[in-house]
Amino acid sequence: MFDRLAPLYDRGMSLVEATLFSRQREAAVAGLRGRVVEFGVGTGLNLPYYAPEVEVTGIDLSGGMLQRARERVRDLAREERTQLIEGNVERTGLESSSYDAVVSTYTLCNVESPVAALLEARRLLRPDGVLVLVEHTGSTWAPLDAVLSQLDKWSGPHWGEHLRRDHAAAAREAGFRLEYHERRRAGLVELVRARPL
Numbered sequence: 001m002f003d004r005l006a007p008l009y010d011r012g013m014s015l016v017e018a019t020l021f022s023r024q025r026e027a028a029v030a031g032l033r034g035r036v037v038e039f040g041v042g043t044g045l046n047l048p049y050y051a052p053e054v055e056v057t058g059i060d061l062s063g064g065m066l067q068r069a070r071e072r073v074r075d076l077a078r079e080e081r082t083q084l085i086e087g088n089v090e091r092t093g094l095e096s097s098s099y100d101a102v103v104s105t106y107t108l109c110n111v112e113s114p115v116a117a118l119l120e121a122r123r124l125l126r127p128d129g130v131l132v133l134v135e136h137t138g139s140t141w142a143p144l145d146a147v148l149s150q151l152d153k154w155s156g157p158h159w160g161e162h163l164r165r166d167h168a169a170a171a172r173e174a175g176f177r178l179e180y181h182e183r184r185r186a187g188l189v190e191l192v193r194a195r196p197l
């Protein structure tokens, strides 16, 4: 699906972010240092916000999305500090206990098993590493959540887009201790910072 969406993704996302999810990216990656793995890096929309010295390894299943990310890496002159890999975040093949942070923004709604992806994140992180999630989920406003619940019955099975996953619960199940957890924008955006237990 994302191969087909790739040419339209940035424009579609900027509309959603202007109205709903604004300014979460800067906040998510601000202050990260060292070696970072980004799950479902997509077209690389977070890349402008990393400090220049941060080494980013971005993983994505979609070659089309990664093609856009490569162009962004070139535009940012970030080639020496960025590695882009076509692969599955549920089994990255990267070295264990070697990364300072794992970041996922709007990706866990699409993976087959969020817990499997987060167990992989835990494997990759150093003991003092940090997991940073910015994900969309259901709403804390009941009428909107009821609509999302109906949409989810279709979008999950047909598009692989799960609208109401509980990302904090998945992080706990994968062996993380939550340091920070917040729901914003009628609960639609879920922010998590967590450490390996």
Ligand SMILES: C[S@@+](CC[C@H](N)C(=O)[O-])C[C@H]1O[C@@H](n2cnc3c(N)ncnc32)[C@H](O)[C@@H]1O
Pocket (backbone or CB within 6 Å): 002, 013, 039, 040, 041, 042, 043, 044, 045, 046, 059, 060, 061, 062, 065, 087, 088, 089, 090, 104, 105, 106, 107, 110, 111, 112
């Ligand atoms: C909604 S996009 C989000 C992209 C980016 N994180 C952002 O914030 O704009 C979801 C991305 O996750 C990727 N993806 C979905 N399942 C994946 C998996 N199991 N492994 C790696 N990437 C995956 C998709 O190809 C897509 O690029």
